[in-house]
Amino acid sequence: MSKVPSFVVGYHGCDRADGEAAAISGAPLRMSNQNHDWLGEGTYFWDSDPRRALEWAEEKKGYHKCKDPFVVGAIIDLGYCLDLSLRENLEFLAGVYKTFERERTALGLKMPVNRDSPNVTSKNKVIRSLDCAIINYVHTLNKRAGLRPFDTVRGLFVEGEPAYPGSEIYHKTHVQIAVRNPDCIKAVFIHR
Secondary structure, three states, X not given: OEEOOOEEEEEEEEEHHHHHHHHHHXXXXXXXOOOOXXXXXXXXXXXXXXXXXXXXXXXXXXXXXXXXXXXXXXXXEOOEEEEOOOHHHHXXXXXXXXXXXXXXXXXXXOOOOEEOOOOOOOOOOOEEHHHHHHHHHHHHHHHHOOOOOOOEEEEXXXXXXXXXXXXXXXXXXXXXXXXXXXXXXXXXXXXX
């Protein structure tokens, strides 16, 4: 867990009407709470990557979840961040997984599973039900213990096809941020 000392610029792929309402009128951006969100509940941003945000919105249009693909940028204060690029946070998450698994087993419940999506060509297990459950469980445990809630969750994801033959660098690798505390979104602007 960390207080990240800097601001970041994130890009959010969305429908034009929602993006313009956020940038022009200050309307809140939609917080996602699907059971397969990669970083748990939050408003999702691509860290420093407007092109990938637009690709995402265009992909959503392809399966009728976005009418007019659009991108807005935001200045984000990561605040108290569960940053999954830091080793200690990955070790912490592994411990949370063990607690989650014990609790599910005791209740006779199956573990969620990450899986491929029928809607996209990527075979990178983009339906992240397990990861979502574990990260949301972190927030549940924090709340139960009366600990400070995380403002944001940040993670690096390898995705897509290799950049060239034999590569372990992939075309859609990205850093994503889930903002749980809307006060961390300091400004929203229209990306050109």
